Amino acid sequence: MIPAFTRAEVRRAEARQVRAAHAEGDPDRLMRSAARAVAEEVKDVLADHRPAFPDGKTEPRVCALVGGGDNGGDALYAASFLAQQGVSCTAVCLSPRVHERARTAAEEQGVACLPAHALAEGEPLRSSPGLVEALSCPIWIDGICGTGLVGGIREPLASRLRELEGIRSERGARVVAIDAPSASSGDDGGIEGPLLKAERTVTMGAMKSLLALPPASRAAGRVRVHELGLDMGPSTVALLEESDAAALIRVPGPEDHKYTRGVAGLVAGSQTYPGAGLLATLGAQGAGPGMIRLDAPTRVADLVLAAAPGVVTRGGRIQAGLVGPGMDDETRQAARELAGFAASSGLPLIIDAGGLDLVPELRDKGIGEFTVLTPHAGEAAALLGALGRTTPRWWVEDHPAEAARILAREAGARVLLKGAESLLATPDSRILVTPRGSAWTGVAGAGDVLAGFLAGLAAGWKADQERGLPTRDFNALIAAGVMIHALAGAAAAGSRGPLGGPIGALDIARALPPVLGRLLAVPAGGADPVGY
Numbered sequence: 425m426i427p428a429f430t431r432a433e434v435r436r437a438e439a440r441q442v443r444a445a446h447a448e449g450d451p452d453r454l455m456r457s458a459a460r461a462v463a464e465e466v467k468d469v470l471a472d473h474r475p476a477f478p479d480g481k482t483e484p485r486v487c488a489l490v491g492g493g494d495n496g497g498d499a500l501y502a503a504s505f506l507a508q509q510g511v512s513c514t515a516v517c518l519s520p521r522v523h524e525r526a527r528t529a530a531e532e533q534g535v536a537c538l539p540a541h542a543l544a545e546g547e548p549l550r551s552s553p554g555l556v557e558a559l560s561c562p563i564w565i566d567g568i569c570g571t572g573l574v575g576g577i578r579e580p581l582a583s584r585l586r587e588l589e590g591i592r593s594e595r596g597a598r599v600v601a602i603d604a605p606s607a608s609s610g611d612d613g614g615i616e617g618p619l620l621k622a623e624r625t626v627t628m629g630a631m632k633s634l635l636a637l638p639p640a641s642r643a644a645g646r647v648r649v650h651e652l653g654l655d656m657g658p659s660t661v662a663l664l665e666e667s668d669a670a671a672l673i674r675v676p677g678p679e680d681h682k683y684t685r686g687v688a689g690l691v692a693g694s695q696t697y698p699g700a701g702l703l704a705t706l707g708a709q710g711a712g713p714g715m716i717r718l719d720a721p722t723r724v725a726d727l728v729l730a731a732a733p734g735v736v737t738r739g740g741r742i743q744a745g746l747v748g749p750g751m752d753d754e755t756r757q758a759a760r761e762l763a764g765f766a767a768s769s770g771l772p773l774i775i776d777a778g779g780l781d782l783v784p785e786l787r788d789k790g791i792g793e794f795t796v797l798t799p800h801a802g803e804a805a806a807l808l809g810a811l812g813r814t815t816p817r818w819w820v821e822d823h824p825a826e827a828a829r830i831l832a833r834e835a836g837a838r839v840l841l842k843g844a845e846s847l848l849a850t851p852d853s854r855i856l857v858t859p860r861g862s863a864w865t866g867v868a869g870a871g872d873v874l875a876g877f878l879a880g881l882a883a884g885w886k887a888d889q890e891r892g893l894p895t896r897d898f899n900a901l902i903a904a905g906v907m908i909h910a911l912a913g914a915a916a917a918g919s920r921g922p923l924g925g926p927i928g929a930l931d932i933a934r935a936l937p938p939v940l941g942r943l944l945a946v947p948a949g950g951a952d953p954v955g956y
Contacts, residue, residue, distance in 0.1 A: 807831060865927070867929055
């Protein structure tokens with residue numbers, strides 16, 4: 425996993441090195457180190473960009489956007505290093521006060537520093553031919569304002585940022601951000617006001633939570649951490665990688681049988697929504713439990729048995745439960761009974777879709793230590809309202825991490841807030857982030873498959889716990905299930921063509937076993953890191 429930290433946590437860890445650099449008489453040592461990492465990233469973008477120039481005759485140029493803080497100094501030093509290596513660079517200074525030593529270093533290498541701050545208020549950047557030329561560069565370094573920003577971005581900088589984002593979008597400039605894209609963003613990933621989107625971000629010292637959590641993470645592009653040897657403590661936010669998911673899946677041994685591999689009990693599907701029962705069941709089957717017990721109307725059971733004849737449609741011992749997929753008024757009581765049994769018995773319980781309506785009642789009676797709620801943004805907003813925290817859907821979408829934490833705390837259960845990047849929040853405010861999957865996965869029934877898959881994984885986890893086998897982290901296992909589901913969706917869509925193609929929820933369910941098998945086949949530590 426990749427731990428992610430708040431800006432204050434990283435600044436405290438950096439303070440010791442900053443003091444040491446000052447004591448050594450070289451206060452810019454860390455700044456130059458950061459700038460070299462930025463320059464290397466820019467060179468990588470240049471190498472990628474060069475084939476786009478006709479006949480290779482046009483040399484690419486770089487524009488450094490310079491603010492008044494340390495990020496501006498990083499940008500100027502990065503421009504000086506690039507210019508020293510023969511890359512044509514121009515600096516656009518958006519503040520009357522810039523880092524003087526870095527400016528001197530840049531100018532000594534021939535970098536022209538243009539005073540954009542001298543424009544009259546309201547006068548557009550495009551009114552200056554020199555600025556127009558600089559901003560026509562195909563690659564920009566964003567050193568306007570980074571993680572040291574205190575408070576929101578004020579005028580006139582806010583207007584300049586909006587203007588720059590418009591130019592970037594219009595011209596397709598490729599932006600490398602220093603530490604974080606310039607924006608007013610909180611540690612929970614929420615964004616207030618204008619921002620300049622980046623294709624890549626080089627962040628210093630450690631991964632920042634605002635780069636891990638949406639929506640801010642979506643503006644950062646690919647993130648690279650420039651290590652500074654900081655001594656960081658534990659984090660409350662972490663990003664899951666494929667190698668983590670593979671390590672959390674236990675391969676059955678020769679002594680295993682259907683009961684030791686876990687039994688998942690499902691109340692899924694109804695006369696109204698019969699397909700949900702099939703999709704949830706196939707999702708559970710894809711996780712590899714020893715048995716699936718399904719409580720559903722005859723129409724649903726017949727549909728399921730035609731596709732998966734090994735499913736048992738009679739009650740009995742279970743080690744994890746699932747309620748909610750395809751639930752209607754006729755199946756509500758069966759869902760309530762299974763949920764109550766799982767919660768009172770200490771069994772893992774996945775509550776999805778319609779089953780979320782039962783949460784206020786379950787909370788009052790004791791929701792269970794290993795209960796996982798799986799809402800999307802609209803369901804999360806409705807559930808928060810039912811628990812006494814009236815919240816509009818748009819706010820949940822704009823502040824998913826904060827919303828997930830509040831809901832987990834109010835419900836007393838883990839909350840998997842589903843979205844482009846899904847977040848698993850715990851009642852003690854920890855968050856695990858799973859990477860973005862294929863957008864083709866956003867189809868009806870995909871959530872039913874995911875809920876079933878999580879129930880299947882949870883049943884195996886509980887079976888291992890009952891046998892006294894080495895404990896796997898339950899939170900990480902659930903997050904791994906979300907990642908594997910996303911990978912299955914991407915694999916299904918990817919089989920349709922290089923840009924993906926239309927898929928249905930059944931395609932995702934069918935892709936789960938081969939994706940899981942691929943992960944298990946990769947040697948420990950051999951999986952490619954996720955490109956956050």
